[in-house]
Amino acid sequence: MRRVCLTLPTHRACAGTIAAVGEEAAYGARQFGVEVHLLVLDSSPAPALAEHRKTVAALPPSPGVTVHHLDEGEQRAFLREVTVRSGAEREGQDRLLELMLPSRVSYGACTNRAFLLAQALGCTSVHRRDSDSRYQHLDGEPVFPLHQELTYLGQRADDVRGSATRSKLPPGTGGRRITMAGGSFVGEMSVDVAEIRDLDPDTYRELIGLSIPDGYPEIWRGHLIDASFRGAGDTAFDGDRTTLAPVSPMRVDMCNIALDHEVYRRVPLPPATDTIGSDYFLIHLLHDARMPGVQHNRHIVNFHTAERRTDAGFLAYQLRFAKFLLSKTYLNAVYAQTAAAGDALLDAEGHLRACVVAGFVRDSIGLDRAENARRLDVLDRAYRRLGGRYATVADTLAGRRSRLLDEARDDMADFALLMDRWEALTRASAEAGPGGVPPVTAGHRPAVTR
Structure with a gap:
C-alpha cells in the first residue's frame, strides 16, 4: 500500500489546525486508499x-x-539514533x-526532520x-490540497498530461516523473511586510527589491516585487485548475x-536559523532542473496567530x-548556477545530483x-x-551587524556540510524503520514494520 507523510511542524499553539489537518489525513486515506x-x-x-x-488524542x-506527535525530546532521540547509524564520528x-x-x-530544519522521519x-x-x-x-x-498531491505526485508527466487543465512542459521532459505538487495561500499577506507597504510603499519596494537577483529588466523587477508575499490574492476556490510544468x-x-x-x-533544505524563505530551496532546484510539477488552486487560507501581533513577535x-x-x-548566486546547469543537475536516471x-x-x-x-545599510535607513517600533529593529540590527554578516555566510557552510552527510542520514533513517516513531494511541492503525 502506498504510504505518505502529512506533516505539521509547529512551535506555537495551533490546536485548531491540528484538528483540521487530521481531517485532511482521513480524507486522503478514505479517497485514495493510501496509508497516511x-x-x-x-x-x-x-x-x-x-x-x-x-x-x-481526541x-x-x-x-x-x-x-x-513528537516533542523535541522524542525528535532528538530519533535523530541521535540516525546520526549514529549514519556512521558519523561522535563530534560529527x-x-x-x-x-x-x-x-x-529554522524553517528548513523542521522540514528536514520530517523528511528523515518519513524515510523511517x-x-x-x-x-x-x-x-x-x-x-x-x-x-x-473543506478543499484539501492532498487531493491534487495524491493524484499527481510520482506519476509520469506524459501519463497525466491529459488530466491537467493545461500543460507547459518543456520539450523532452514528459518522460520524467512529477516530483512536486503545490498551491499557494489566499487571505492575509505577511502581517509585518503588509504594514511596511501600507506605511511607505516606496520603502516596501526598496526592501523587497533586495530579494530580486541583479540583472532583471526594471519592468520584471517591478512585477516580481508586486507578486512577492502576496500568494494567490483573495480568489475563492470554485473548482479545480491544474498546470503541469516546472513550478515557479x-x-x-x-x-x-x-x-x-x-x-x-538526496538533497535537504538549508538549516539556516531565524531566516524566512530558507525552506524554498528545493522548489528553486526542481524548477531549474526542469522537473515536472503540478501547480494547483487548492490554496490554503493564511492567517496570523496572536503571537505575530505582539511586539516580541x-x-x-x-x-x-x-x-x-x-x-x-x-542563494541567488546558487540559483544562477542551478539555472545555468539545467538538465545537468540530473543524473542518468533523472535524479538530482547532490554533489553538483x-x-x-x-x-x-x-x-x-x-x-x-x-x-544592512539599506535596512538601517529604511x-x-x-x-x-521599526527604529527598534534598526537598533537591534546595528547591534548585531558583525554577527549577522557572519551568520549569513556560515549558514551556507552549514548547508554544504549537511548536504555532504544527507544521503547517509536518509539511508540510516530508512534502516531505522518505524520502530522509533510510535503511533500516538492504539486507536489508530499502527505503523507497519518494513
Whole structure:
C-alpha cells in the first residue's frame, strides 16, 4: 500500500489546525486508499504542547491513518539514533544533531526532520502544512490540497498530461516523473511586510527589491516585487485548475507543498536559523532542473496567530526578514548556477545530483561580504525612515551587524556540510524503520514494520 507523510511542524499553539489537518489525513486515506502518517513535530512551549497532546488524542480514529506527535525530546532521540547509524564520528554526530534540531527557529530544519522521519516510516512523499493555515470550503466541504498531491505526485508527466487543465512542459521532459505538487495561500499577506507597504510603499519596494537577483529588466523587477508575499490574492476556490510544468517558487507556498521521496532523500533544505524563505530551496532546484510539477488552486487560507501581533513577535519576524534578505545574496548566486546547469543537475536516471548542488553552495561561501554590508545599510535607513517600533529593529540590527554578516555566510557552510552527510542520514533513517516513531494511541492503525 502506498504510504505518505502529512506533516505539521509547529512551535506555537495551533490546536485548531491540528484538528483540521487530521481531517485532511482521513480524507486522503478514505479517497485514495493510501496509508497516511500524520506527523506533528512539536517545538511548542509546555502549555501549548499539553493542549496539542489533548487535541491529538481526541482525533477520531480513521482507517488508514496513523498519528505521530513528537516533542523535541522524542525528535532528538530519533535523530541521535540516525546520526549514529549514519556512521558519523561522535563530534560529527553532535554537529549534525545541532543542524537538524537547532535551539532557534529554522524553517528548513523542521522540514528536514520530517523528511528523515518519513524515510523511517517508509513513506513515498511528504506533504507539509503550517500552523497558521486553514482550508477553503466549497459547498460546505473543506478543499484539501492532498487531493491534487495524491493524484499527481510520482506519476509520469506524459501519463497525466491529459488530466491537467493545461500543460507547459518543456520539450523532452514528459518522460520524467512529477516530483512536486503545490498551491499557494489566499487571505492575509505577511502581517509585518503588509504594514511596511501600507506605511511607505516606496520603502516596501526598496526592501523587497533586495530579494530580486541583479540583472532583471526594471519592468520584471517591478512585477516580481508586486507578486512577492502576496500568494494567490483573495480568489475563492470554485473548482479545480491544474498546470503541469516546472513550478515557479513564486507560485506556491511551503504551507501547501508536497515532495516526492526521490527529491528529499538526496538533497535537504538549508538549516539556516531565524531566516524566512530558507525552506524554498528545493522548489528553486526542481524548477531549474526542469522537473515536472503540478501547480494547483487548492490554496490554503493564511492567517496570523496572536503571537505575530505582539511586539516580541513583530521583532522576531523583522529579524528573520532581514536575515532572509542577507541570505538571498548567497542563494541567488546558487540559483544562477542551478539555472545555468539545467538538465545537468540530473543524473542518468533523472535524479538530482547532490554533489553538483553542494558544489554550487560551496562556491557561494566565498562571496565578498561587502554586498551584505550594503544591504544592512539599506535596512538601517529604511527602518529608521519608517520610525516607531521599526527604529527598534534598526537598533537591534546595528547591534548585531558583525554577527549577522557572519551568520549569513556560515549558514551556507552549514548547508554544504549537511548536504555532504544527507544521503547517509536518509539511508540510516530508512534502516531505522518505524520502530522509533510510535503511533500516538492504539486507536489508530499502527505503523507497519518494513
